[in-house]
Amino acid sequence: MELNIQRKLQGIPPSIFPIMTGLANQYNAVNLAQGFPGFDADKDLIQLVNHYMLAGKNQYAPMQGVPILRERLCAKMDEQNGYSYAPDSEICITAGATQAIFTVVSAVIKKGDEVIIIDPSFDCYDPVVRFNGGIPIRSALKKVKTLDSNGSQHIIFSYDWKDIQSKVSKKTRMIIINTPQNPTGTVFNKRDIQELRKIVQHSNVIILSDEVYEHIVFDDCSHESIGKYPDLVERSFIVYSLGKTYHTTGWRMGYVFAPKPMMECFMRAHQYQVYAVPTPLQYAIADYTLKKDKYLELSAFFQERRDYFVQCLDGSKFKSISCPGTYFQLLDYSAITKENDVDFAKWLTKTKGVASIPISVFYEDKKQDNLLRFCFAKDLEELEKGAERLLKV
Numbered sequence: 001m002e003l004n005i006q007r008k009l010q011g012i013p014p015s016i017f018p019i020m021t022g023l024a025n026q027y028n029a030v031n032l033a034q035g036f037p038g039f040d041a042d043k044d045l046i047q048l049v050n051h052y053m054l055a056g057k058n059q060y061a062p063m064q065g066v067p068i069l070r071e072r073l074c075a076k077m078d079e080q081n082g083y084s085y086a087p088d089s090e091i092c093i094t095a096g097a098t099q100a101i102f103t104v105v106s107a108v109i110k111k112g113d114e115v116i117i118i119d120p121s122f123d124c125y126d127p128v129v130r131f132n133g134g135i136p137i138r139s140a141l142k143k144v145k146t147l148d149s150n151g152s153q154h155i156i157f158s159y160d161w162k163d164i165q166s167k168v169s170k171k172t173r174m175i176i177i178n179t180p181q182n183p184t185g186t187v188f189n190k191r192d193i194q195e196l197r198k199i200v201q202h203s204n205v206i207i208l209s210d211e212v213y214e215h216i217v218f219d220d221c222s223h224e225s226i227g228k229y230p231d232l233v234e235r236s237f238i239v240y241s242l243g244k245t246y247h248t249t250g251w252r253m254g255y256v257f258a259p260k261p262m263m264e265c266f267m268r269a270h271q272y273q274v275y276a277v278p279t280p281l282q283y284a285i286a287d288y289t290l291k292k293d294k295y296l297e298l299s300a301f302f303q304e305r306r307d308y309f310v311q312c313l314d315g316s317k318f319k320s321i322s323c324p325g326t327y328f329q330l331l332d333y334s335a336i337t338k339e340n341d342v343d344f345a346k347w348l349t350k351t352k353g354v355a356s357i358p359i360s361v362f363y364e365d366k367k368q369d370n371l372l373r374f375c376f377a378k379d380l381e382e383l384e385k386g387a388e389r390l391l392k393v
């Protein structure tokens with residue numbers, strides 16, 4: 001009999017990130033596609049890992065993470081957002097934010113439950129819901145024209161709360177929000193929090209808040225964490241990434257907060273999916289979180305890179321979209337071609353030597369916005385090299 005394992009995976013597309021990184025490597029392109037830093041982690045942090053490995057911290061950690069790291073991350077959350085989670089029962093250290101997201105959804109979503117996802121949405125949300133029998137219900141951000149303080153016109157993405165509200169039904173079990181948002185950079189403001197509150201209050205809807213870019217917000221923006229709002233906290237899982245904050249995406253380290261009863265559900269899934277994550281990395285990061293400047297300086301550090309990249313593109317046919325947060329810059333290429341963004345991104349990689357991420361893959365209907373996403377978490381020389389190549393298009 002012919003084996004049939006395909007059926008379960010129908011409708012789950014291959015992730016765009018390895019595709020574009022593979023193409024970048026093959027064509028020796030400047031890789032501004034997949035979002036990872038082009039510079040190394042701090043040597044002090046690496047030395048701490050070595051230290052704890054040599055000190056014998058090499059066996060299983062507790063399932064929810066080593067106590068000292070949990071305590072320090074709870075203290076950090078409290079200091080930043082004023083919410084005090086219990087280190088012994090309301091936090092879990094995970095193998096990156098992606099695992100945290102998978103585990104949350106697998107712990108909560110049953111067959112037929114609806115999950116609201118806001119497009120363009122990070123690529124794992126929709127498949128993770130499907131894997132667990134849920135039904136993704138997608139709403140799209142809207143593009144809005146605004147004027148900045150100099151009177152210049154800008155395009156920004158903003159939440160279409162009317163549309164989101166219209167997608168809520170009796171079957172809605174979860175809404176996934178992501179602020180600062182990958183790929184558009186959109187950040188929640190206080191009005192967005194109000195609108196979210198209207199949708200979830202008096203309902204059975206859980207919030208999954210992906211806040212992995214919490215420390216990367218620009219200009220006058222600040223990060224509106226769900227952790228600042230106790231009435232929302234009580235129905236939320238909040239997910240963070242240590243890879244994004246400490247330039248260690250390859251370590252696959254993240255964490256999730258939730259009120260105790262919700263964390264108990266999470267742990268029931270986590271124990272059989274991952275059990276626990278690497279012990280020496282946890283001890284090292286626990287020490288390193290005490291160096292607050294390492295994360296407090298991130299916004300200024302990345303804003304310099306964003307501004308440099310945009311400035312280097314001055315005079316090019318690519319038009320930049322406002323980027324209030326994350327380390328991704330969207331560029332509109334409609335003055336160059338009307339070609340679809342996947343083909344254009346591949347062409348740009350192969351013939352011009354710059355890799356990016358096409359945005360249509362993040363939409364349910366593969367909507368063509370003529371936008372490409374460029375990661376500016378790179379050294380200035382690399383950004384300059386990428387921009388020089390884009391200027392020739």
Ligand code: GLN
Pocket residue numbers: 017018033034035036182
């Ligand atoms: N979060 C990163 C990005 O958006 C990489 C994600 C991944 O490779 N899975 O590019």
